[in-house]
Amino acid sequence: MQKITPYFWFNNQAEEAANHYVSIFKNSRIVDVTPMIVTFELEGQRFLALNGGPQFTFNEAISLYVDCETQEEVDELWGRLLEDGGAEGQCGWLKDKFGVSWQIIPNALPRLLSDPDPARAERAMQAMFKMRKIDVKGLEAAVEG
Template sequence: MKKRGLNILVAITVVSFIGCGNSQQNTNNNGKIDTKANQSTTDKSHMIKQKITPNIWVETTDAKAVADYYLSIFKDGKLKEHHKYTNPAEAGGGNFETATIEVAGMELSILAAGPFFKFNESVSLVINCKDQAEVDYYWNALTANGGQESSCGWCKDKYGLSWQVVPVEYFDLINSKDPRVREKAMKNTLTQKKIILSQLQ
């Protein structure tokens, strides 16, 4: 238990350090960390511009695979960083990785440090979709290959992260000034897994 706690502490410390550092790629061709990159960078163009960055801890230790998975779904995304680390002996050894991707204009940090924590629905990411076709695309992509459908527009991807896939018109319906529109949208939402907008209108 003591080694596990130290292992987690090391991983969290590394993630905190990265968040306070810069966004430039600072791993060399062998995947080892170039600490000089963090020490000598002064070009503000490389600084992280997003004030708050969501960070997800996945149960694998392959951050690149996780990044590739999300980038295969969000086609306009890109990999910004990928780093490999080795825990010191006193932390029990072992390797873990981090990655930073940009999807839909948002930076998302990935910590791949093994099966210490699991996702639950208390935290989810919302995809605001422009129409039903976009809802269908993201729903199908996220629930494929080990993902899981839930209800009321919620689903999980293959890593267990919860998503809400919602057409933007949905919010107009459930917040309508017309009580009949609101009631129909809310009532029919409860019968759905994937949101079918035509059944709520």
């Protein structure tokens, strides 16, 4: 059993959001639905979603970080999470149509940002600052100078 479970407060779209996320991520499913709470899993991680009313909204103070193996995975998740009203942010961040913040990050990014050569790492960081969706080839080209 998972000891810590992220718990989302939606106005009244808990089931819609859970179904949307389950349709995007592999190894995902709806576990249980009640009028107030939806339990779902994304990539084996359990989440709870509450239909709690309009008192609270999401902001960037917390986000879901998705470690992507390939540029194709970045591209697919980026597009799917922006569907129907999401908004792009900078440096791999976006907000989906429900207002949940996501970081869609290729695993090449932390590797390039931690290059042992400080000049190369700085070039990777400066390239990242200019991006919305992270482009691995663009980062690699910047690192090479």
